[in-house]
Amino acid sequence: MIRRIILNRLFQMIQVMVGISLITFTVISLSPGDPAEITLRATLGTESPPKEAVAILHEEMGLDDPWYVSYLKWISRVVHGDLGYSYQTKRSTLEEIRHALPTTFYLASFSMLFSAIIAIPLGIAAALRQNGPVDHLCRLTSIVCLSSPEYFIAIVFMLIGGVYLGIFPVAGTGGIEYFILPSLTLSVGLIAITMRIMRTSMIETLEQDYIRTARAKGLSRRKIIQRHALKNALLPVIIYMGTQFGWIFGGAVTIETIFALPGLGRLLVNSVSSMDIMVMQGCMLTFAVIIVFINLFVDLAQLYLDPSVRAQGE
């Protein structure tokens, strides 16, 4: 059962990687402008890089090859583990990604942690006392959180936590304290939705027949929740949070830029704007791998938590 799931996901990973790299290649070849010139513009800091330099780089980048030739050349390098290097920094793509990955990983992990700690208990509380004060408060908070742009939330936290209270560093990298404000900002949107999913899921779970049976058996409310309902109600929540964890890796660009965190999202966006093709491809691939792995993890979690899935497999 487990083996089948893992093999499925691995096969999917290859499909996704091929698909993403093809799309990225197509997009690059369709974009206006000469990637060589765009690269030099960023490297040299001028809109009109010397024509001779552009010609040399143009050839080095193989831009005159038809796109399928470039793509095949790139694929053959990748299967040998060579992801190329950055035209901007001259460092290898792998090194760039290796440098950026931990930062984004910490950011994503802390966001998940904060979201879980806050959203799950609140969602459960809202479900247990439907239309009570907690429920209304949660609903209101959700709407406010979702309507506020990420940028705005970041500035608010920065002002309160960093400037006025002076407890947390405003921006930059260093120890764990540098991740608090960015993770909180990121978790705001997550909490909003996770809370709602938790609530709905818990309500639906509590309406199930087996819960009524447990009630009839005389189990206390608390025990019912702990022993039966929670595991099942958490399932949609875990699936949702799993997908979010993956998206944060490439999508937390705003947060990374505002808080000056040199993570994967920022690396991806910078590589796009300076047409740093090999880094761009490398980031997309990393992104694909991460998402597939997380989906795999969610599958396995589902297996553990939901007996019906397990039963299906047997």
Add this chain to the structure above:
Amino acid sequence: MVNMKRKEGILFILLALVVLGAGCTDKEQKGDNQTLSISGQWSPTSIDPHISGTVPQRLGYVETLVGVDYEGKIIPNLAKSWEVSSDGKKWTFKLREGVLFHDGTPFTAEIMKKSLERSFIKSASTFGKIPVTSIEAPDNLTLVISLNSTFPALPAYLSKGESAALAPGSYDASGNVTKPIGTGPFIFESYKPEEEIVVVKNPDYWGHVASVDKVVYRVIPEVLTRKMLLDSKDIQIAMILSPDVADKYTEKADYTVLEEPIARVRMITFNTEKEPFNDKKVRQAVNYAIDREAIVNSVLSGYGTTASGLFPPQFYWANKDIAPYTYDVEKAKTLLDEAGWTDSDGDGIRDKDGKPMKITLVTYSERAELPSIAEVIQQQLKKVGIETELKVLNTDAANAQRNKGDFDIYLVGRGLFFVPDPDEIMMTDYHSSGTSIDGWGAYRWHNDTVDQLIEQARTTSDEAARKKLYDEVQAIVVEEAPVAYLNYYVNIDVTTSNIKGYRLHPTEYSFDLQNVSIS
């Protein structure tokens, strides 16, 4: 049971906050050790100054042979003087004596030769233009660079950070830089890519020794984040703030706002190949119809100087004697009438031979204020009877349209000094070899006198003589108006008021932090 848990929980949270609070940065200056914290959006892409030399040069841990003063003029730096042979192909640089690298190695011509040879290879895209045949070091303090054709901009190129002097100890066995050892007022200490660079004072510097002991330069891409760091006093200098952000500090006593026009101009290029702008009178009319002052005040919040010529007036190379186009709506209307564009059908838009005066203005949005300026120009042209359609695209798409001739007016922000020498911008933007191909300057414009003047300036190495030639070019360009200059970009930095001696450089050549003191 539950109550106990809750109390413990609260206690734990309080404890966590205290621990976190203790771990945050200490903003007080410790005793005698003065640390200057500054922040900008640039990050060097490599620890190797020969690859990425702008920031190392600005921070002051590497130095070049040639420097740039506050008028954008080149001055002696590690080279105390230079001269060129009469055929323009042999440049002799006399080096400064008594200069030591940070590891104690004496600065000699032989080391400079090796360093420069490495620069030319590592930054071939920058220096590839220079027709170098050889670099020799006939004695300890003389460097001879031989070219195979004249290149008066050579000293200007040698002011670029990528040509800085590095000691042999900077490289490892494979020739990569592990720790850049330069000659500047600061010594390199550490570099975290995309994060920060730390430098310490060089007490044995040959010039003005720094008063601060340490400088921490933090890479922060967002303006608002730099502002926050300034507000929380985590940094003392926040660089390149936007006008609306910087404006808030002008009233605050504990902050100082500094601004400086830089060598970057916002201008419009006319499509001189087709109607209506093939007619000089119409181009001049537009020059009179645009209220440059209003643009600076409304779009740029007053941060910007209006432009009447190519270079900002404080620059050595600016021709300050050109009479500017004033804001004169009546004159504009008269010129348009003379050119045959009148409003014969009374619809508010001029016409000629049955064709209405409708034009297209192309610009791009990457430099955020250009679209807003385009809107203002659109209104101002409407007042004189010209209807303008705006097309805001991304940089490459906009440039592609310009190169195809699919525009009437092209609004750009143009960097003037890739190196502190006018040759590059003159050749690319105003000489017929540059205007007839893809680019950013005057569009398909040809003026024989201008061509001759620019070519002559390329073969003359005497600075004053060249200035005369370029001054004339600037005057002709303004008169013939293939372009219209609007205003210059300004850099705005804000510092805490205890920072003294900090000055903005108009070509962003250096922060000159050795002159900065914290009181």
